[in-house]
Amino acid sequence: MKSSFFRVVASLALALPALAQDLAIKAERVHTVSGAVIENGVIVIKAGKVVAVGTERQVQPPAGVRVLTAKVATPGLVDAHSVVGLAGYLNQPHDQDQHDPGAPLQPELRAIDAYNARERLVEWVRGFGVTTLHTGHGPQALISGQTLVAKTRGETVDEAVIVPRAMIAATLGEGSREEGRGKSPGTAGKQLAMLREALIGAQEHQKKLRAAGDDATKKPERDLRKEALVDVLERKVPLLVTANRHQDILSALRLGAEFGVQIVLDGAAESYVVLDEIRRARVPVILHPPMARFVGELENASRSTYSKFSDAGIPFALQSGYESYVPKTRVVLYEAGVAAAYGLGAEKALRSVTLDAARLLGLEARLGSLEVGKDGDVALYDGDPFEYTTHCVGVAIEGVVVSDQAR
Structure with missing residues (x-):
């Protein structure tokens, strides 16, 4: 009963309206769509907007910011x-x-x-x-x-x-x-x-x-x-x-x-x-x-x-x-x-x-693309997004993590 209660509370918390947040995402492949695919890429989102996109050598997640990881990241x-x-x-x-x-x-x-x-x-x-x-x-x-x-x-x-x-x-x-x-x-x-x-x-x-x-x-x-x-x-x-x-x-x-x-x-x-x-x-x-x-x-x-x-x-x-x-x-x-x-x-x-x-x-x-100044909407996958065996493992909307369960 207690575990069911906490699952309900957690699901309600995820569904509650949230303000734009700060977030960093690391992915083995980042499909910006507007440009070339970035290998070992990092996306940084502040106040709901993308503020940096690049390789892990070019971009470092800010201290104290939640970091998500995935094999592939695409725009939402x-x-x-x-x-x-x-x-x-x-x-x-x-x-x-x-x-x-x-x-x-x-x-x-x-x-x-x-x-x-x-x-x-x-x-x-x-x-x-x-x-x-x-x-x-x-x-x-x-x-x-x-x-x-x-x-x-x-x-x-x-x-x-x-x-x-x-x-x-x-x-x-x-x-x-x-x-x-x-x-x-x-x-x-x-x-x-x-x-x-x-x-x-x-x-x-x-x-x-x-x-x-x-x-x-x-x-x-x-x-x-x-x-x-x-x-x-x-x-x-x-x-x-x-x-x-x-x-x-x-x-x-x-x-x-x-x-x-x-x-x-x-x-x-x-x-x-x-x-x-x-x-x-x-x-x-x-x-x-x-x-x-x-x-x-x-x-x-x-x-x-x-x-x-x-x-x-x-x-x-x-x-x-x-x-x-x-x-x-x-x-x-x-x-x-x-x-x-x-x-x-x-x-x-x-x-x-x-x-x-x-x-x-x-x-x-x-x-529609992962570029500085655009909304921090990102979809994360554990493989090629177009392969049926791949799962979506995370979704962020304006920097807010709205889904973190594999589907």
Whole structure:
């Protein structure tokens, strides 16, 4: 009984919110991602930020600072798209907040109002080295809601979230169709018509707001839906469009060009047949997980797509994505490992879940590599991170050790 009590106390202490701390890490190999691999490297973190990275001859841990050791150290992993924190591990109605079936267009739904920082899946993915999640409403509606960016720490939204509103999530294709239910949208044409109608309505609202200026008496009535889409029109927030069929991908690109909005493609299973169009549109892509089930809209997906994007010079990142069944998420560490084996290579695969993912989210100044001035987010492994026999043996977020058990 006493040992169980102390285990509970220890686990609660690890979960409690902690301020940024000082820490030193020694590793036989340090993958900075932004530069060369450092053999026998040392990372020093002060007040939550990296203050030194180098060989053990160049950098010495400060006296009195906790020192962790491992075979391999990498930047904390960044999951470029997930639903963790809204979708819970129990897969029951009470912990599935990633989709509200009440209406096909709900851009006003805020992820911060649904995110559960104590969801066990947050702790679970953190144990594999994931320190940052881009998560929110899932690809089950024409516009399902907003997304956020959170660190995998803390017990409340305020402690975890670093970007309260990252993108607004839309879906083209089978995921948002209401076929056979007597509701709209039931076809691809109707999907685009409804999106265009919503954006045109937001344009009219935008004109009224501009005409009113600072005169509160002339401002139109508050409309959360239109206000959210006005921010898309003003490029304050990107439109994240899940589209897997090549024709839906092209429709998303046309929509972006018509309204001048910033598009981020998601999934993009058949993107390899429209690489030139994606490159010309200068649209970043969060590619589907390599271990997703290749059925339905993903029936033509290819695990060589990642290397083709790399060769084409198109910005992309990997994701865990939406999983409809338990455990409701994948792990980007393993997804990157599969992409590496299918031609992307280990170095670029690691970038796709660290620096490239951070850059796609606009957070490369803070996340994604082990550089002086960046957040002290580090994942530690007892071998090659992409080998299935390797364990994640430690995780630090802003210098705070949030996991120290092998997984």
